[in-house]
Amino acid sequence: DVYKRQVTKLPVTGLVNNTHMLRETSMEDIEKGFELCSELSKRLNIQVVYNCYPESLFDNREREIRALSLSSVPFPMKLYRIIFL
Numbered sequence: 001d002v003y004k005r006q007v008t009k010l011p012v013t014g015l016v017n018n019t020h021m022l023r024e025t026s027m028e029d030i031e032k033g034f035e036l037c038s039e040l041s042k043r044l045n046i047q048v049v050y051n052c053y054p055e056s057l058f059d060n061r062e063r064e065i066r067a068l069s070l071s072s073v074p075f076p077m078k079l080y081r082i083i084f085l
Contacts (some may be wrong), residue, residue: 002008010046012044014046014048015044016075017050020033020052021081025053025057033074040077048072050074051075052075052076053076053077055077059076
């Protein structure tokens with residue numbers, strides 16, 4: 001609460017669970033990240049609005065991920081490799 005008011009001067013209105021390990025993400029990582037974000041949500045009384053996952057995992061386990069997300073929106077992300085020359 002102090003951080004919200006003193007540093008940012010903006011209210012926090014929602015949480016984004018972005019717990020993943022890029023291409024090495026397992027379903028267990030997603031479950032653990034969701035548990036942690038849900039606990040934070042309860043403590044702060046702020047809703048989890050998005051759950052981010054690598055798109056490849058979402059494609060294979062969509063039903064399980066949607067079951068975890070419940071009140072939030074699953075947000076599958078594409079991963080890109082950028083090469084700088």
